[in-house]
Amino acid sequence: MKQLVAAEQADPIAAIVAARDEAGTFLNSGDFEGGLALIDRSVIHAESTLTGRERAYGLGILHLRGLTLAGRLKDKQTTNRHIQAAWRAAEYFPEDITAHGILFGAENTATHVISTASDMDQHRQAMNAADDLIRGGMPLPAARVGPLYMNLGRSQLAVGDQDGALESLEKAWRVTPEMAAVHPTSLELTRVLLSKHKRSNERLTKLAKRAGISM
Known part of the structure; x- marks a missing residue:
């Protein structure tokens, strides 16, 4: 909650990072559906507030969290939707980058896809x-x-x-x-x-x- 409050006073990407982290608490507590609902809302927010590489990064980290949550539910359609979106976002980065303490790029996307394939x-x-x-x-x-x-x-x-x-x-x-x-x-x-x-x-x-x- 402190992160969310702080994000409201920062640049738009901070709110996306906070939402991704909040969805992680849903993941860790086993509320996968609740986490997916939060991710869906955050994706809409990111699409309307971010631009350029920052938009790709924000959407990318959200979709990685989304594919993990959907994989735990063994929801193949939703998982594939987030996987495809994460790959599209990763195309903006020739190499993986670390921003706001979070790694994102093609290689990191691959590791998430591998983990989720095992979950399913x-x-x-x-x-x-x-x-x-x-x-x-x-x-x-x-x-x-x-x-x-x-x-x-x-x-x-x-x-x-x-x-x-x-x-x-x-x-x-x-x-x-x-x-x-x-x-x-x-x-x-x-x-x-x-x-x-x-x-x-x-x-x-x-x-x-x-x-x-x-x-």
Whole structure:
């Protein structure tokens, strides 16, 4: 609420950033429909108040939040609508940029699409997209690379590739060890891998101990 009040006295993009963050509280609390309603209102506001690259950036970060919310609802039509809009916005930026503390661009959009594909059980699609991004050099900050490998591991596990999932989990630990130690996807991936391994696996046991997961 403090952010929203402050945004009313700042430039128009501040209100969009505040709305994106507010939608994040809906996401974290599980109210995906409420978050989507807020995103829809904010998109209309951004379209009428912003121009140029600032407009593309504002709409882009809103649509990224929208596709994540819609993916959690497994609403394919709404998810695709936000994905297409996010890609259009990303075309304005040859490279990912960070503004107002938020990263946006084609690579970051790809990571969101991959995560949402996993949420919607489109695991082959998520794996193919992740492979393309990784082979392209992945010019992303570690805070995005770690979750990318976690989501890749989640999809690999879903299609029965336990070895690939473990390898991706290890890569997430190498890139962002502090995040991997507490991130829900990392912890769940570790627990499921432990339950599926019939024999002791030294690599997996090491990760479980680092995460504080009892064997």
